[in-house]
Amino acid sequence: MTAPTESKRVTCPICLEPFTWREEELYRRVTDSSGARWVRADLSNIHNPVKRSDRRARCYVQCPNPSRENREHYLPISYRDHGEPIIIGLVGRGESGKTHLLATMIHAALRGDLRHHGLAFEPADELRHMAFQLEINELMRGNKLEATEDLKEEFTTYLLVRTSAGTTRPVVFFDVAGEDFVRSGAQGLGGQFVLGATALMFVDHPAEAVPSLYGSPERNVNPAFAGALQRLAQRKDMADLPVVMVLTKADELRYQHPVDHWIRLDDAREPLSAAQFRAESRDVYAFLDRYDAQPMLDTYEKFRRGTLHVVSATGVAVDLNNQYPRGVRPARVLRPLLALMAMIGLVDHPEAVEVGT
Known part of the structure; x- marks a missing residue:
């Protein structure tokens, strides 16, 4: 599990609902014989800061989908890291x-x-x-x-x-x-x-x-x-x-x-x-x-x-x-x-x- 980061309110571009961005749970997309699916990404054992930054850059945060109108969806980690989208x-x-x-x-x-x-x-x-x-x-x-x-x-x-x-x-x-x-x-x-x-x-x-x-x-x-x-x-x-x-x-x-x-x-x-x-x-x-x-x-x-x-x-x-x-x-x-x-x-x-x- 990743270390908690400072929370930030963002608006999801897909469901248009605001939510508090949290990185306690990160996800990545994997594809194997059973198909493609989202799985939890655990960065807790990665201590090299350069390597950790690289792995984090490939992760996603799940939108809580507050309105429940849309299908399950995820946003890239960089959505939080820069200016207003x-x-x-x-x-x-x-x-x-x-x-x-x-x-x-x-x-x-x-x-x-x-x-x-x-x-x-x-x-x-x-x-x-x-x-x-x-x-x-x-x-x-x-x-x-x-x-x-x-x-x-x-x-x-x-x-x-x-x-x-x-x-x-x-x-x-x-x-x-x-x-x-x-x-x-x-x-x-x-x-x-x-x-x-x-x-x-x-x-x-x-x-x-x-x-x-x-x-x-x-x-x-x-x-x-x-x-x-x-x-x-x-x-x-x-x-x-x-x-x-x-x-x-x-x-x-x-x-x-x-x-x-x-x-x-x-x-x-x-x-x-x-x-x-x-x-x-x-x-x-x-x-x-x-x-x-x-x-x-x-x-x-x-x-x-x-x-x-x-x-x-x-x-x-x-x-x-x-x-x-x-x-x-x-x-x-x-x-x-x-x-x-x-x-x-x-x-x-x-x-x-x-x-x-």
Whole structure:
């Protein structure tokens, strides 16, 4: 048994219930012939402080699950060790491209592509990241990823971001099925993360977001956006949440102005410029307005601080075999993440405070 540590109140990102963090009981995940299960981790006989710190870093604390609404769940030990967690949620209908966007975004962030902006990301949850890394590898091999499973209560991956100013914060990413925001059964737990989110990415793809461009005169309804906004209405601080509106699969619009301009720009090495964020947001807003993309525009207008972006997670459309035979070539996938990091206050740059205003 581990020595008691100073208690601290935390809010679980999964069940959204506060509890007192205690490390008297630590757990680790083991897999053997009987399957995978959680077992108690006993560090009492480890006296080498370096070795003990290493073993502790691989442990988890069980959330007491006070409301008893969720399944049994565990949080990585590092959830307590750093600053206030940042919870980022992706909101979008099925097939909107959320999963591919998140995979390529995290891949680029972990590769160090935002180091020019003083941001370094690293995995902080070995188990969850291992599962997510398998998805990243699958996509990088040119295979389309499966849609997000329904009623997914867990977060997708958990990272640490270290800034050039010396700050370290946990970053939790949620990607749930779009249908979970409007599902009437099973308590609707899959989309409840918006109630505790620090920032949000609203994601849609051209065929649904701008149907008139594809010959459909009907103004589309986005049930995922509507469902998320309905839940967010419970929060008094809803309008103050930083948001990014992301039009995915922009490779389909590579010859459409102004998408053709923005999709070709480097999103990692260019200097941070609030004016450029405003210019892209202005152009994307005008494009969406021209083609009557009302769900995206209406959602954007409900928040005081936000940016609009065009991205392509793969660079090309999938073929009939659900593959990308020439591989994937992501474009602008880091831009939304950089915008949120600036709006949250993690980018050490004089213009960061102006991003999204």
